[in-house]
Amino acid sequence: MISQIGFFCFLALAVIQAVYLFTQKAEPFSLFLLPAGTLLCIISLIDRSIRIGFPAVTNMYESLLFFAAATGTILSVYRLRRGMRIPVRTPGRVPARSAAGVPSDEKDSDHETAASAQSARFFLFGGSIFIIILLAIASSPLAPSTIRPPVPALRSAWLVLHVTFAFIGEAFFAVSFVAALLYLFTHDPGRQKSLDKLIYTTIAVGYPVFTAGALIFGAIWAQYAWGRYWGWDPKETWALVTWLVYTLYLHFRFIRRTSGRIPAFIAVIGFLFTLFTFLGVNFLLSGKHSYG
Amino acid sequence: MKTALQYLYRALTSLKLTAVLLIYLAVLMVTATLIPQAGAHPLPAGVLPARTTETAASSLVTFLGLHNLFISVWFILPLSLFFLNLLLCTVRRIRGELNNKRWNHYGPDLIHAGILLLIISAFISLFGRQESQLVLAEGETNRLPNGYSVTLLDFSEEYYADGSARQWHSRIRLTGPDGSERTEDIRVNHPVSAGYLSLYQISYGQIPEVVLNDSAGNRFVLLRRETIAGGNLSARFIGVEQNGPAADPLVTMELRFGKHASPKRQSFRPGDEILPGLSLKQATSRIVSVIQTGFDPGFFPLIVSFLMLGAGLGITFYQRLHRSEKT
Numbered sequence: 007m008i009s010q011i012g013f014f015c016f017l018a019l020a021v022i023q024a025v026y027l028f029t030q031k032a033e034p035f036s037l038f039l040l041p042a043g044t045l046l047c048i049i050s051l052i053d054r055s056i057r058i059g060f061p062a063v064t065n066m067y068e069s070l071l072f073f074a075a076a077t078g079t080i081l082s083v084y085r086l087r088r089g090m091r092i093p094v095r096t097p098g099r100v101p102a103r104s105a106a107g108v109p110s111d112e113k114d115s116d117h118e119t120a121a122s123a124q125s126a127r128f129f130l131f132g133g134s135i136f137i138i139i140l141l142a143i144a145s146s147p148l149a150p151s152t153i154r155p156p157v158p159a160l161r162s163a164w165l166v167l168h169v170t171f172a173f174i175g176e177a178f179f180a181v182s183f184v185a186a187l188l189y190l191f192t193h194d195p196g197r198q199k200s201l202d203k204l205i206y207t208t209i210a211v212g213y214p215v216f217t218a219g220a221l222i223f224g225a226i227w228a229q230y231a232w233g234r235y236w237g238w239d240p241k242e243t244w245a246l247v248t249w250l251v252y253t254l255y256l257h258f259r260f261i262r263r264t265s266g267r268i269p270a271f272i273a274v275i276g277f278l279f280t281l282f283t284f285l286g287v288n289f290l291l292s293g294k295h296s297y298g
Numbered sequence: 299m300k301t302a303l304q305y306l307y308r309a310l311t312s313l314k315l316t317a318v319l320l321i322y323l324a325v326l327m328v329t330a331t332l333i334p335q336a337g338a339h340p341l342p343a344g345v346l347p348a349r350t351t352e353t354a355a356s357s358l359v360t361f362l363g364l365h366n367l368f369i370s371v372w373f374i375l376p377l378s379l380f381f382l383n384l385l386l387c388t389v390r391r392i393r394g395e396l397n398n399k400r401w402n403h404y405g406p407d408l409i410h411a412g413i414l415l416l417i418i419s420a421f422i423s424l425f426g427r428q429e430s431q432l433v434l435a436e437g438e439t440n441r442l443p444n445g446y447s448v449t450l451l452d453f454s455e456e457y458y459a460d461g462s463a464r465q466w467h468s469r470i471r472l473t474g475p476d477g478s479e480r481t482e483d484i485r486v487n488h489p490v491s492a493g494y495l496s497l498y499q500i501s502y503g504q505i506p507e508v509v510l511n512d513s514a515g516n517r518f519v520l521l522r523r524e525t526i527a528g529g530n531l532s533a534r535f536i537g538v539e540q541n542g543p544a545a546d547p548l549v550t551m552e553l554r555f556g557k558h559a560s561p562k563r564q565s566f567r568p569g570d571e572i573l574p575g576l577s578l579k580q581a582t583s584r585i586v587s588v589i590q591t592g593f594d595p596g597f598f599p600l601i602v603s604f605l606m607l608g609a610g611l612g613i614t615f616y617q618r619l620h621r622s623e624k625t
Contacts, residue, residue: 155458158465158486210618214611222604230487233429233498233592235600236420238368240331247324254320260406260618261313291331 008053009071012046013141015039016078016134023131040085040130043137044078047071057153063169064156066288070144072170073284074137076177080208081133084181088126125188125197129204132184148289164227171219172245176280178212179252183277189270202265205273213252220245240291244283251276311386319380326376330367333359369424381417384410405617408610415603423596428495432589434468435505442591445475446492453502453587466499468587484589498590504583506538508549513575526576530556533572536563538581547581 019039026033051071054062062068143149159165185204192198224242225235236242255272258264309315363370388410395403432440434450441447452469468484472492482490484499491497510518510526518526520535527533534552541548546568552561553573571577 155460155462155464158463161465162487164487207619210615214608214615217611218608222608225600225604227487229594229597230489231498232500233489233496233590233594235594235597236423238330238335243327243331247327250320250324254317257313257316287331 008046009050009141009144012043012050013138013145015043015046016137016141019043020131020134020138023127023134027127027131037085040078040134041082044075044082047075047078051075054153058155060156060161061166063166064160065154066149067144067151069169069173069284070140070149073173073177074140074144076174077133077137077140077180080177080181081130085130125192125200125204128188129185129201132188133181136180136184143285159231162227162230164223164230168219168223168227171215171223173219175212175216175219176284178208178215179277179280182208182212182273186270186273186277190267190274202270205270206259209252209255209273213256216252217249221249241283241287244279244287248276248279248283251279307386310383311390315383316380316387319376319383322376323373323380326367326373333364333367335367336365377417381414384414388414402617405610405614408606409614412603412606412610415599415606419596419600419603421596422599423594426595427593429590429592432591433586434589435584435586442492442495444493444495446495447473448492448497448589449473450587451481453585455502466502466587468499468589470497495591495593498592499587500590501588503586503588505586506581506583508535508538508581509579510572510576511579517579526573528573528576531573533576534561549578549581
């Protein structure tokens with residue numbers, strides 16, 4: 007029930023964001039709806055945790071809720087850091103250029119600020135849509151919301167660390183995916199610059215968190231539960247492949263110092279792998295991770 | 299000669315090679331999740347039905363070793379090449395840093411060293427890992443390869459209010475090679491050490507058993523596949539079929555009349571005579587605890603590699619983000 011109210015918060019938020027997407031006006035309630043929806047998801051998780059007597063991250067429904075809450079938290083922090091009002095530049099306006107064709111510093115800076123603000127609007131809207139999709143899957147029969155306590159193998163602190171860190175990392179990847187998609191569909195250099203920074207920053211934060219959760223804590227938990235830290239289970243394998251894709255992204259950015267469409271494309275591919283690791287493996291392949 | 303070596307060194311330290319190997323390994327791993335792997339979920343002999351026909355595709359998979367991809371040459375060789383590539387890149391990087399006296403860029407070196415140690419740990423595990431399973435009923439004892447003996451004293455389950463399982467406990471007695479004894483409690487996620495081996499509670503199950511009585515009133519208990527013999531006659535317990543909770547269980551035995559006679563399967567109900575003077579009293583089941591025993595010499599270096607990886611990632615991304623915020 008609580009999570010459903012959260013779902014409607016995100017739905018209302020997305021509608022408001024869509025209506026105000028191309029205007030210069032501040033979106034009413036958006037600063038409130040985003041954290042409110044997120045908070046409701048968190049409250050729902052806390053409620054379930056109290057009922058099962060264990061952190062509620064042990065089945066598909068709870069994982070989806072946690073994923074949505076983590077993504078909502080990242081977006082809320084981003085939104086709050088940007089302030090109450092996101093200024094938007096007039097559509098079609100381009101920076102004035104000097105006779106030599108080089109934009110003046112001041113106008114260039116104005117253009118970048120406006121482009122960055124416009125990107126932020128699209129980015130937050132994309133983020134809201136992603137959360138709505140997650141919560142819609144959580145409301146579907148694919149993820150039964152029946153409250154069931156965890157099976158013995160899942161009763162481990164390492165499991166909690168494994169799942170929470172993996173999903174926080176994936177939430178950063180989700181945010182980078184939204185930014186990367188926007189990057190691929192925009193031709194405005196100012197907007198591209200701000201989106202590129204967003205992709206890079208979110209992957210740079212998400213990558214170590216994902217590494218810790220999906221690979222390190224997961225391996226330690228498996229060692230304690232089954233005496234085998236790695237078993238080439240489909241989910242483990244796909245998580246490793248996802249990690250390799252983001253490793254490739256970071257090498258492009260760090261060593262080749264490449265920015266632009268190729269890293270953005272890798273970020274999109276990386277998140278498609280993340281999604282398959284989470285949902286595709288559960289529904290299409292069998293293994294030890296079939297519970298969530 | 300020198301040019302050829304230089305060319306080889308350049309090729310082995312190129313980022314292009316790293317990218318190609320990463321993509322190749324990723325594609326191979328994805329493929330492995332689509333082909334059933336023999337090593338990933340080992341099944342006891344006899345669980346899979348004997349293959350009667352072999353298709354061209356299955357023959358090809360077997361011939362190329364694709365059913366065991368992670369220990370095949372298709373995986374091990376490129377992984378080894380990746381190891382070499384990473385090792386040479388790391389050495390070159392560290393040498394460059396030493397020459398330029400850039401002491402504050404050690405984050406990526408820690409990450410690379412961590413990944414190298416992780417690959418070494420994986421190889422140590424691959425070749426040095428020992429594991430087996432003990433299936434023990436209460437009171438039964440089994441000997442471990444390191445000289446310890448394990449006796450299951452008691453097996454119990456804890457349930458939630460809704461009736462689902464919360465925890466499985468095996469109370470065991472461990473007898474060391476020197477005769478010392480200690481009692482331990484194994485639970486899921488809480489392994490116990492017996493010398494260099496660790497014991498893990500992984501599951502439990504029920505195995506059928508039959509109770510037989512002879513004419514003198516002696517009682518014999520047979521577990522599945524156990525045989526009781528008298529002279530040239532023998533009976534082997536095959537299984538129990540229960541058709542409804544109220545119905546008598548139907549016990550299948552394999553009878554052999556004479557050492558060289560071919561066996562014959564026959565079903566019995568409680569009270570029936572199986573062999574002359576030997577009748578079936580009852581068919582029941584007993585709970586067994588399934589305990590995994592294992593030793594992995596690669597686990598300790600793996601933990602060290604994780605610490606290096608974690609520290610390296612933390613340092614690198616803190617420095618990068620800090621620098622990016624400054625600019």
